[in-house]
Amino acid sequence: xxxxxxxxxxxxxxxxxxxxxxxxxxxxxxxxxxxxxxxxxxxxxxxxxxxxxxxxxxxxxxxxxxxxxxxxxxxxxxxxxxxxxxxxxxxxxxxxxxxxxxxxxxxxxxxxxxxxxxxxxxxxxxxxxxxxxxxxxxxxxxxxxxxxxxxxxxxxxxxxxxxxxxxxxxxxxxxxxxxxxxxxxxxxxxxxxxxxxxxxxxxxxxxxxxxxxxxxxxxxxxxxxxxxxxxxxxxxxxxxxxxxxxxxxxxxxxxxxxxxxxxxxxxxxxxxxxxxxxxxxxxxxxx
Amino acid sequence: xxxxxxxxxxxxxxxxxxxxxxxxxxxxxxxxxxxxxxxxxxxxxxxxxxxxxxxxxxxxxxxxxxxxxxxxxxxxxxxxxxxxxxxxxxxxxxxxxxxxxxxxxxxxxxxxxxxxxxxxxxxxxxxxxxxxxxxxxxxxxxxxxxxxxxxxxxxxxxxxxxxxxxxxxxxxxxxxxxxxxxxxxxxxxxxxxxxxxxxxxxxxxxxxxxxxxxxxxxxxxxxxxxxxxxxxxxxxxxxxxxxxxxxxxxxxxxxxx
Numbered sequence: 001x002x003x004x005x006x007x008x009x010x011x012x013x014x015x016x017x018x019x020x021x022x023x024x025x026x027x028x029x030x031x032x033x034x035x036x037x038x039x040x041x042x043x044x045x046x047x048x049x050x051x052x053x054x055x056x057x058x059x060x061x062x063x064x065x066x067x068x069x070x071x072x073x074x075x076x077x078x079x080x081x082x083x084x085x086x087x088x089x090x091x092x093x094x095x096x097x098x099x100x101x102x103x104x105x106x107x108x109x110x111x112x113x114x115x116x117x118x119x120x121x122x123x124x125x126x127x128x129x130x131x132x133x134x135x136x137x138x139x140x141x142x143x144x145x146x147x148x149x150x151x152x153x154x155x156x157x158x159x160x161x162x163x164x165x166x167x168x169x170x171x172x173x174x175x176x177x178x179x180x181x182x183x184x185x186x187x188x189x190x191x192x193x194x195x196x197x198x199x200x201x202x203x204x205x206x207x208x209x210x211x212x213x214x215x216x217x218x219x220x221x222x223x224x225x226x227x228x229x230x231x232x233x234x235x236x237x238x239x240x241x242x243x244x245x246x247x248x249x250x251x252x253x254x255x256x257x258x259x260x261x262x263x264x265x266x267x268x269x270x271x272x273x274x275x276x277x278x279x280x281x282x283x284x285x286x287x
Numbered sequence: 288x289x290x291x292x293x294x295x296x297x298x299x300x301x302x303x304x305x306x307x308x309x310x311x312x313x314x315x316x317x318x319x320x321x322x323x324x325x326x327x328x329x330x331x332x333x334x335x336x337x338x339x340x341x342x343x344x345x346x347x348x349x350x351x352x353x354x355x356x357x358x359x360x361x362x363x364x365x366x367x368x369x370x371x372x373x374x375x376x377x378x379x380x381x382x383x384x385x386x387x388x389x390x391x392x393x394x395x396x397x398x399x400x401x402x403x404x405x406x407x408x409x410x411x412x413x414x415x416x417x418x419x420x421x422x423x424x425x426x427x428x429x430x431x432x433x434x435x436x437x438x439x440x441x442x443x444x445x446x447x448x449x450x451x452x453x454x455x456x457x458x459x460x461x462x463x464x465x466x467x468x469x470x471x472x473x474x475x476x477x478x479x480x481x482x483x484x485x486x487x488x489x490x491x492x493x494x495x496x497x498x499x500x501x502x503x504x505x506x507x508x509x510x511x512x513x514x515x516x517x518x519x520x521x522x523x524x525x526x527x528x529x530x531x532x533x534x535x536x537x538x539x540x541x542x543x544x
Contacts, residue, residue, distance in 0.1 A: 192432070
């Protein structure tokens with residue numbers, strides 16, 4: 001899991017430097033009329049928007065099924081100002097963000113120690129590995145009913161559903177990070193007089209931090225996509241709840257707007273975490 | 288006076304039938320600079336790890352100051368080929384690591400770390416991050432970090448192996464300076480024949496299958512440098528060339544030519 005994430009980072013780096021810049025290779029001459037990937041992406045999005053606008057304005061599809069971009073934008077403004085189902089857009093967003101972050105903290109509090117146990121102790125691995133492997137592939141909608149039976153329909157159940165979805169990525173990335181700590185680094189610390197507790201606190205955890213942060217990034221993605229499921233039952237606020245309520249009344253423009261808002265927030269979260277990674281673990285990929 | 292002694296030590300790794308090292312004895316006193324040389328697979332690093340307490344001998348006894356070695360200890364600091372520094376800390380914090388583990392106050396450990404950095408000629412680089420340093424500078428930080436624990440013995444596992452030839456040559460004199468200044472006993476593993484001659488007070492030649500001692504040389508080139516003779520003059524000495532030939536013969540002795 002973290003391996004994939006690292007190569008992703010490496011590729012992003014290479015992109016920034018415009019090709020590999022190994023000291024012994026000369027800068028490759030730029031091919032003329034090169035088209036940047038960003039430009040292609042921008043054009044793709046514009047074409048899609050144009051197609052959407054055309055389809056809507058030519059009434060190829062009924063507005064009930066496909067509202068025009070303008071209608072969605074208008075709805076965005078209205079919901080942001082006046083609200084939808086008794087809450088403004090901001091209140092929906094905050095309700096969802098609060099659930100996801102509460103779940104994230106729960107997943108960190110449980111997942112990091114579990115990952116540490118898997119990484120450093122054979123017993124820990126024996127106990128937790130099968131549990132996580134069992135939990136990981138189950139879709140949240142499958143265990144949602146059970147959680148409602150056990151914990152009711154209140155806020156804790158919603159947070160728990162999201163937290164369970166986040167647990168495996170956090171724990172497994174932590175374990176991978178812990179297992180990846182170089183032997184020499186551990187031996188050097190031991191020969192400098194580190195006790196087992198000091199070794200974990202001063203060497204193993206910091207070494208695993210890049211991997212842990214990657215896990216948090218994956219977990220946030222997983223948690224955010226579980227949001228709608230978590231807000232299926234007895235929610236009164238939240239983006240997922242807003243979309244479902246709108247769908248029940250066929251208010252398609254709110255549905256589309258909600259989907260876009262969810263996507264934009266997910267994108268923003270990803271961006272923020274990458275920034276945090278750069279500040280917290282500037283050495284990742286440079287060793 | 289404290290001695291680091293390996294007495295007829297054998298090393299057997301789990302899952303292997305043949306021992307990596309069989310009945311090797313070594314004696315490193317304070318002020319000694321003992322260098323282990325030999326072809327790959329002769330157990331140099333295994334012996335160093337036994338001395339460090341990172342590997343338990345299958346037979347024989349390893350002691351330091353008369354006490355059996357049961358694990359790693361700050362009286363025997365290890366420096367590895369790859370620096371094994373902590374990239375989340377600055378150079379100064381890396382050097383101060385052993386002091387931090389002991390709960391030395393931030394003030395004191397900063398002062399001590401800066402002294403040690405100056406000793407390895409890295410004064411002023413204390414605030415640098417590890418990845419901003421060159422290979423040679425990193426290895427200097429690694430040495431300073433090992434010395435911060437105030438060890439009686441420095442165990443060096445090919446500390447210059449990953450450096451380029453020019454940097455390595457400069458680091459050799461740095462090592463000698465440190466050895467003379469810190470009054471420690473050194474046990475070092477190297478592949479470099481000339482390096483062994485320049486540094487050692489005693490060279491132990493090992494041969495593989497299983498690792499055993501072939502010959503032991505007493506040399507004084509390192510001491511001559513410590514006494515003030517320039518390194519170039521030492522290397523130009525015909526005695527140096529003669530020793531190198533003899534040492535090379537000893538290393539390849541018994542190997543089909």
